[in-house]
Amino acid sequence: MASPCGFQVTGTVPTGLERCAAEECSEILGRSVTAQRGSITCTLESAEELAKFDQLRSVDNYRAVVGSLSNFCKGESTVLERLKTLPFDGLLDWTAALSLWQFHRDNLDHVDTSGCRSDQAGVNGSKELSGDKDESTSNGAGSDRQREIAPSHNQAVEGVEDTVERAASAGQGKRLYSSLLQNEGITFRVTCTRGGRKHGFSSPEAARSFGAGLADFFDWKVQLKNPDIEVLLAISGDEAKVGVALNRESKFKRNIAHFGPTTLRATIGYGMLRCAEIQPGDVVLDPLCGGGSISIEGSLAWPETHHIAGDIHHLAVQRAAANIESLLQEMNHGKEMYARAFWKEVSDTDVQ
Structure with missing residues (x-):
């Protein structure tokens, strides 16, 4: 089922050829297209229209849009922590994106699945992410122990409440989107790209934090090479955009x-x-x-x-x-x- 805003898709295009891509998209889909630097975005009425978008000859890669968060990176000291809790905050709508991913995998994913695009930032971020679950678990357990031995009774109570809340919400996404994700044991990786200005964190750090939250939210397993789902985190200035990659091999090849x-x-x-x-x-x-x-x-x-x-x-x-x-x-x-x-x-x- 589509979200109220429809199925939003973004395609990356060679810089300088955005107008050409927007014109081609309008001709084939008959819809209004928004062009940004290096990409175009349009809204589809149904997942089946993705087959038409797949025919665009001017698009390098395309992804289903999960959400766009303005001013997300303003408080840089807390960005990494907020990325970890972002999947649980209700700010991202996965319904349309996962519907498009499911349709694409069942109907359009006809290329050799030899692996997702190997963006270096994403690879490094995923490498750190592969060990992040144990690392974050141990860190979380350590912080809880510190709360328990703290002299303040209130801090101890808060620590126990936080632990119970995290345990109750673990796998929440898997339950919410079980009708869309029919198969068990889905694997994923996070690829992060940054631009616009210098940030106080690196792309691998952002990918690791966001990936840790997704792993808890969906109960997905991390797999760096040839995952089922590649989640894209694009940070430009203070804005953060989240998407799900649809094509495995870049269409410019x-x-x-x-x-x-x-x-x-x-x-x-x-x-x-x-x-x-x-x-x-x-x-x-x-x-x-x-x-x-x-x-x-x-x-x-x-x-x-x-x-x-x-x-x-x-x-x-x-x-x-x-x-x-x-x-x-x-x-x-x-x-x-x-x-x-x-x-x-x-x-x-x-x-x-």
């Missing part, structure tokens, strides 16, 4: 089987072609083709155009031809949603 030092992201190639406003019947020349990303994207997105790819380096030409051949083989085996005539000219070029 599509259609490229042979990578080289000059291989262009597929999403950037598509954005460049969209900025050029090519029309049916146009001839598009890429004299610096590298791996052939621009020509491949152009032929797939604008089938009524003709593309000529070239490069002065013979290895780049071979790589582009190999990528085209690999794509043709996939299309012939029916792995693409569509099959169409796909023809290119690839040659050595010396543009003077």
Whole structure:
């Protein structure tokens, strides 16, 4: 069941191509789109519309939005502690995000699950998180013992009440969202990114604290490599955004089987072609083709155009031809949603 605000999805896009991504999203989904630096956000009426969002050629990665908290990082001395209790505060709505995650996993997750994106901050944060449960448990037990031996009777009572309250709320999320999370033993990791200004804490520290709270709230197990769910914590200035990653492999790697030092992201190639406003019947020349990303994207997105790819380096030409051949083989085996005539000219070029 969707939340009152619908299913909100954010897609990351190459910086500078946000307008192109917003236009493409509006064309395919027919909805208003909000563009921010490096991302676009739109609201879906149903989880099934996620299949249309998955078709966007300008989006690198996309995630289901769980919540956005403004001014969350103003009191930096307490941020890490508040991140640990955030899942229990009722400020995040997991219903829509977990519904989208479930739909995506059952219907759209057709790529090789060799592991989630290995953002270094997320990896480091998860490494600390893997030992955080025992560490936080021992720290928590130690603090409770300190309360018990404290001379103040009130402090002892407060310590016992806190312990009972935490024990009662453990696994609360698992019970609340049991209808959405049908399978047992879900694993997760937290990836944290920061920007906007310097903070008094690191990305790994934030990932560790938030992950510890999620582990208690949902009773999920931490797994760094190939988890079931990747929770994204994005901190920009004083604002904190929480989301659930939907695609496992970045979409800018599509259609490229042979990578080289000059291989262009597929999403950037598509954005460049969209900025050029090519029309049916146009001839598009890429004299610096590298791996052939621009020509491949152009032929797939604008089938009524003709593309000529070239490069002065013979290895780049071979790589582009190999990528085209690999794509043709996939299309012939029916792995693409569509099959169409796909023809290119690839040659050595010396543009003077």
